[in-house]
Amino acid sequence: MSDEMAIGSVTATGAPRRRWLGKAAIASIAALVCLAAAFAAWVVSLGPLPLAEAEKVSTTVVDHNGKLLRAYAMADGRWRLPVDAKKDVDPIYLKLLLGYEDQRFREHDGVDPLALARAAFQLVTRGHIVSGGSTITMQLARLMEEPRHHRSFYAKLRQIVRAIEIERQLSKDQILNLYLALAPYGGNLEGIRAASIAYFGKEPKRLSLAEAALLVALPQSPETRRLDRYPDAALAARDRVLDRMVEERRITQEDAVEAKEAPVPKLRRPMPILAPHSADQAIAIMKDTPVIRLTLDESLQKALESLARDRAIALGQNISVGIIAIDNASGDVLARVGSAGYFDASRAGQVDMTRAVRSPGSTLKPFIYGLAFEDGFVNPESLIEDRPIRFGSYAPENFDLTYQGTVPVKRALQFSLNVPAIELLDRVGSSRLSARLAQAGGNLVLPKDEAPGLAMGLGGVGVTLQDLALLYAGLPRLGTTKPLREIIDGPDTREPQRLMDPVAAWQVAHVLMGSPPPENGVGGRIAFKTGTSYGYRDAWSVGFDGRLTIGVWVGRPDGAPMPGLIGRVAAAPILFDAFARTGRLPAPLPKAPKGALIATNAKLPLPLRRFRPMGELLLTGGEQALHIQFPLNGSRIDVDRSNAADITPMPVRVAGGALPMTVLVNGRAVGQIDGRRQRLVDPPGPGFARVTVIDATGAADTVVVRIQ
Structure with missing residues (x-):
């Protein structure tokens, strides 16, 4: 066979092989493409990642x-x-x-x-x-x-x-x-x-x-x-x-x-349930929020829950305890114990007693005294009578049914005497007290169709423990309260609210620091007040130092009476233990603000040495009672403030009364009435102003005007 014939034979046989290899390659590629397409389709069929x-x-x-x-x-x-x-x-x-x-x-x-x-x-x-x-x-x-x-x-x-x-x-x-x-x-x-x-x-x-x-x-x-x-x-x-x-x-x-060598645990522990009432409230407000941050302090919350549980057991069946702790400066709730045991049905554990409306007993008395100090007709060292008295059909009595005669005002508050408190409330005005507390964030609940009256000074009104603690926190804040915050959600936009004059707030706090402590407490470390509602249904104690305010309520959630349930015996010891369990020494109260009058009774101005009730305003010898002739009560006074250096003074004119007479504007002395029975005073800033004149016998008259 020639070379040409051999080459032709090879070529003839190689062509089909190449064609076969090409087809095989094409088939393989097609198979791979189909496989890749199928794989891709399968991947797509998986859908998006279930990240949500x-x-x-x-x-x-x-x-x-x-x-x-x-x-x-x-x-x-x-x-x-x-x-x-x-x-x-x-x-x-x-x-x-x-x-x-x-x-x-x-x-x-x-x-x-x-x-x-x-x-x-x-x-x-x-x-x-x-x-x-x-x-x-x-x-x-x-x-x-x-x-x-x-x-x-x-x-x-x-x-x-x-x-x-x-x-x-x-x-x-x-x-x-x-x-x-x-x-x-x-x-x-x-x-x-x-x-x-x-x-x-x-x-x-x-x-x-x-x-x-x-x-x-x-x-x-x-x-x-x-x-x-x-x-x-x-x-x-x-x-x-x-x-x-x-x-x-x-x-x-x-x-x-x-x-x-370490053993492995063999039992599961329950998930923590601290601050259950606060958590439930937060869940209801912050729906669908995975992590809710509260102002509470975990260690303090745990300590106070343990305290409430132990004390409730010691006090007896069906008794519950509510405790709230507030940071004075920020108004943040640091601990809230709504009951003695969240799952204790016998004590209605799931009822939050820090938010329940109850009768406050005597715990509103400090605010009566605060407004009296603000108005300037008494001082903590003033003398006041603790004797039987009647206001129409209402005749208040002291808790122990005894009377102490003439006592300093500060002692009347420290020992929670009822008659002096009602006398001061009669002078301050029940409606004014109610309005001022509401303005500061303390919502008082009166019986249906009933107006504020003198009985509210002894507990004839409803209030919650959290509102009461908010009001007390205004005393170490020198007269301003701050709305409570428990859920941290965005910037803090709360504004302070006025409770009383700074000097008056300091005076009340200073007096309460001298309240006699319970058996487990040391005096002079925290300022506090106790209260017992009518029928021994509620025992209260609220106290504060320069950093914290803590409120305690003790009683039965169903409101049943518990004979012998007294604030000083049942609630005050819990309050002092609560401060002890904070793990910190009590912080000092603020120093006396400018304008505070600190003096013994003998060195007080004559009108402030003794409080005289409204019924003693008529003088002997046929003289007329003190009366402010100008400005008129409820009047409006326009002040030209275009020239700050030359603001027209406001005249104050009086009739009756005995000289010397002192003029007070918003609780601060601004001078004395002259021989013509008048005085020019610098008008305060825009808003309502309270003008009071006190004469030499302690008689006083007050008007409220609006400065514009």
């Missing part, structure tokens, strides 16, 4: 420092608490977790080929799955799926695809946080925070090596290693984690041996 569902957590209520007060289970009963790895988790746990589960977590893009290769090799050489080769991201992908698939090639492929998607959408820190929130720990526990609280009774911020290793081991097989069911299996799994960490030189052999 995965990010759902139990609603948690925390204190102002972020400490957990109460958590609420999710709708399906699972406990899943939000977590931030950097702030909420002990670094030793993160070190063990990443070392055991995903050493190259920070380097890979969701899938670790080396880990997958190792898992495949172990499967071939040992004949069963030793490790799944899953990264933290792949495990998160499995946890995000509902239902969660068991181990299989299909499930692994699905996890790989999802892991790559997760890495594209989330940062490494976000991935780690989601894993720490979703990792299963048996039963309805999900996430490291829920597990640490349920098993160790603490947040995972500080874990021992043994605790950290246990929390690493449990999610691998959460149901067969449940501590409350299979503690031995959990112990063995923990020790395997420790051995592995020793092999990889992440911990020392000595540390591992010591950690293995």
Whole structure:
């Protein structure tokens, strides 16, 4: 055969082969394209990542420092608490977790080929799955799926695809946080925070090596290693984690041996329920908010809840206790104990007694005295009569049915004498007291169709413990209150509200500092007042130092009388214990403001040495009672303020009375009436002004004018 014929034969046979190879290549490419298309269609069929569902957590209520007060289970009963790895988790746990589960977590893009290769090799050489080769991201992908698939090639492929998607959408820190929130720990526990609280009774911020290793081991097989069911299996799994960490030189052999000696817990602890009434109220207001931050202080709340529970048990059946603590400067609620036991049905534990309207007994008396000091017709050192008296059909009596005769005003307040308080209220005016307290944020509840009367001074009105504490906090604030805040939600826009003149507030606080303490207290450390409602239904004690105001209520939530339930005996000891449990020494009260008159009775101006009730305003010898002729009560006075250096003074003219006479504007002395029975005074700023004139006998007359 010639060379030409040989070449032609080869060519003839090679052409079909090339055609066959080409067809095979085309078929392979087509198959790959179809496979890729099918894979792509399958990936698309998976849908978007269920991030919204995965990010759902139990609603948690925390204190102002972020400490957990109460958590609420999710709708399906699972406990899943939000977590931030950097702030909420002990670094030793993160070190063990990443070392055991995903050493190259920070380097890979969701899938670790080396880990997958190792898992495949172990499967071939040992004949069963030793490790799944899953990264933290792949495990998160499995946890995000509902239902969660068991181990299989299909499930692994699905996890790989999802892991790559997760890495594209989330940062490494976000991935780690989601894993720490979703990792299963048996039963309805999900996430490291829920597990640490349920098993160790603490947040995972500080874990021992043994605790950290246990929390690493449990999610691998959460149901067969449940501590409350299979503690031995959990112990063995923990020790395997420790051995592995020793092999990889992440911990020392000595540390591992010591950690293995620690027992594992065998019971679940209940989730914390601190400040349950505050938490319930916050949940109702801040709906669908995953983390609600309150102004409360977790340690103080815990201490006062324990105090209320112990004291209620000691006081007897069906007795409950309410306590509220307020920061004077900010008006923030630092602790609120609504009852002696949230789940104690015999004490109506779920009724919040800090918000219940009750009769305040004598606890409104300091504000009567405060307005009397503001009006300038008495001083703490003034003398006042404690004798039987009648106001129409109303005849007040002291609690012990005795009378002390002539006493200093400060003693009348410190010993809560009823008659002097009602005499001062008669002079101040019941409607004015009610309006002033309402202006300051204290909402008084009167019986239906009833106007303010003298009986309100002894408890004939309703008020809540939180409003009463708010009013008392205005005394160390020198006469201004601040609306209470309990939920931290955006900027603080609260404005101070006027309670009384600064000097009057300081005088009241200074007097209450001298109130005789209960048996368990030391005098002169906190200013306080007690109260007992009619029929022994409510016992009160409210006190303050320069930093805190604490209010205490004791009684039966159903309002039934409890003979012998007295504020000084039942509530005051709890108040003093509450201050002791703050863990801080009482802070001093503010210093006396400018204009405060500090003198003995003998050195007081003659009109201030003795209080004279309204019925003694007529003088002997046929002289007329003191009367302000100008300005007229309720009149309006226009003041030209265009020239600040030359503002026209306001004349004050009187008739009757005995010289010398002192003029007071808004409780401050501005001079004396001259021989022509008049005085020019500088008008105060725009608004209502109270002008009072007191004569030499203590008689006084007052008008209220509007300055414009």
